[in-house]
Amino acid sequence: MRLVIALPFLWLGVFFLLPLVLVLGLSLGTNAPDLAPPVELGVSFASFRLLFTDDLYLAAWLSSLRIAATSTLVTLLLGYPMAYAIARAQPRRRPMLLMLVVLPFWTSFLIRVYAWMGLLAENGILNQVLRATGLVADPGTILGTEWAVHLGIVYAYLPFMVLPLYVTLEKLDWSLLEAASDLGARPLAAFLTVTLPLSLPGIVAGCLLVFIPAVGEFVIPDLLGGTRTLMIGKVLWDEFFTNSDWPLASAVAICLLALLVGPILIFQRHQERSLERI
Amino acid sequence: MTGRARFAFTALAFGYAFLYLPIALVIVYSFNESRLVTVWAGFSTKWWEALMHNEAMLDAAWLSLRIALASATLATLLGLAAGYALDRVPRFTGRTLFASLVIAPMVMPEVVMGISMLLLFVGSDQLLGGPARGFLTITVAHVTFSLAFVAIVVQARLADFDRTLEEAAMDLGATPRTTFLTVTLPLIAPALVSGWLLAFTLSLDDLILTQFVSGAQSQTLPMRVYSSVRLGVDPQINVLATIVIAIAASALVLSAWLTRSSVDKRP
């Protein structure tokens, strides 16, 4: 049994924890473009200072959090009724309905984001439809704006919201809703006072599953957001690959980690508790 | 009650349309004569032929496939161990840390994992002279993060598991090891298959992590796709997308069929 624990523990220790420690170490180093790797080890907080004082970086932090938060909210608003509908559907239809939600997830993430590029381009389908139906005279281009990034995040992460919501809603004792109705609650009141509170675990799980990775998203802002959209994942990438400033990129990673360690711990405890209840 | 149900079902229909519209368009345009997605110029399979002869793409696909097979299998083994340990051993030193390490890769932004693993490999390169960045490093990276997904699937299945079956086996004379191999494992096998398929898909599709830890020679399929789409829409990518979608759909149907027939027998 000890081996069973030790093997994955060791693997994760070496390939997950240790690298993070290295990042921490590197973030305290200084940029040395002439060396290979381009780092001079030491203890310097210059990178961190830059991150917290430079307007550009601050703006990137804020916009990342903002975009991730709004996208998570929209995903919740769309995902909740979907999960509810599946949970209320006839039991024999549910597996198929779920599969239809999950199938896009099993298709390449990259390709799904790419698909939106065509849709949202200047002469893309969306604009063609808008112009043809006369809804909007001059739609402008959505591609290359924050709208596109929001759309992309909602699109890519929707299955991550629907699944945990469905799991929670499916376990709901529907006779509780009947009891609420029996006690005089109108449908909306019953939903707000019974269904919603009891589906909170699913909401928390879904939101964390979307928000945490969305903050550090790279592909979506890169392909759909254009130059005007600032997200911290992109900043990290650019610092590392374009500017070859490894300490700065490491500092970004550490800050991102620090920002998300709280939500990650919440998520982990939440997972444990939900499994206990089973 | 019906009013609310109607609203929910409308949302569901809209959600499906939202999810599948881009996919449908990509498939349709893989058969478009014209290069542009904006204009339909007639049915054509020329892009399909072009892709079939695209050496670079085919090489990348082959590499991705090999990496996916290796990492999925290893991730399933480690994930099984991790999930089993978390379910069966309620207390051991470092359990909280272990649980956090198992689940963190699932939600952590890939850029963070990417940079950290690259540093590890650069460091090991300096200290130990290897390994070279390529197949091995990419596989290791993929295993690390898909392990989490497998562990979750395994843990969920084990939580549902009827322990009295194991007790019955031991009562009839089976050692814990035999019990695991002859009773537990067969019954959680569908979950393991699901986990494997999940790890396989995640590996096949991964971009960011791979970009960080790959070498100059090793270009996986997502990397090729990415460098292509950065320049704009590419009809060959549409074709690739269609293939990927078809494979994913059949894999999912297969997985669903497997789990459904076992749910009926599930204790």
Added chain:
Amino acid sequence: MSDPIVKLEGVSKRFGAVTAVAGVDLEIARGELFALLGGSGCGKTTLLRLLAGFETPDSGRIVIDGQDMTGVPAYLRPVNMMFQSYALFPHLDVAGNVAYGLKREGAGKAEIAERVAEALALVKLENLGARRPSQLSGGQRQRVALARALVKRPKLLLLDEPLAALDRKLREGTRFEMVRLQEQLGLTFVVVTHDQEEAMSMASRLAVMKDGSIVQIGTPHEIYERPATRFVADFIGVANILQTAPHQWLALRPEKIVLAGSRPPTAHAATGKVVDIAYEGDRSLFRVAIDNGPVMLVATMNVARNSDGAWRRGDTVWLGWADDAGQVLDE
């Protein structure tokens, strides 16, 4: 019946190809403790849900307290239900559960607190307001469910298998409590149960249901002593059903038969061998194989402590019964 609190006229309900309730007519008087009794699938639960407002009838009318409530949804009816599973809200404590219905009415905080305390005292759970349902025993949960339904002072209280989840000892005490409560509050209760002993001991009147229809309505005494059909005679308690002529049977209750060593001086008699004796403590149930006849069940009360049972298996005995001891049935 004049001014019944519930009047069902030709109520029917189908689920797909299955007819759950087939054209039921029923009147329930105010202050009754009425029981719907039947096996699974007889339609009693559907009928209860139709009264509650969770189902709409395909045809017929449902009139509650003089008002046509046929299409009215549950949250607008002056009817409350105690669910078989209790359906307590796990995210609210006991007081929150009981207060739920009052909050929906828009009652003020002070009034709610007062009425909740009153309801909890009524079911003897005064100090448990802050507990969660998961921290309560089965019997306590049942009382919370009852308090929650009663606090709204409904015109009609529906109870779905109220004693089914309780263990035997608790069941008897709770049964008594419920009847007492009903009489004290003067409410009308409609109880659904498959347990005929429960129905008989609680109800002031009951209806036996089969395949979506009511087979017989009456007081427990009427149902027991004057069953309308063989089905009712057999469903309620134990009965010997003897065919006396084509399309005619006699339903004879075991306790109405006398057991003797020699031919008893009753209008009817028969002799046979004792096949089995089931000693139940307060009474004994004898299986007697009548010579050239069926096996009959006879029950005697064990009134004397030291008698040790006069009969053994294999003994020859005589059975006797009076002219009016059984009910003549043509169905």
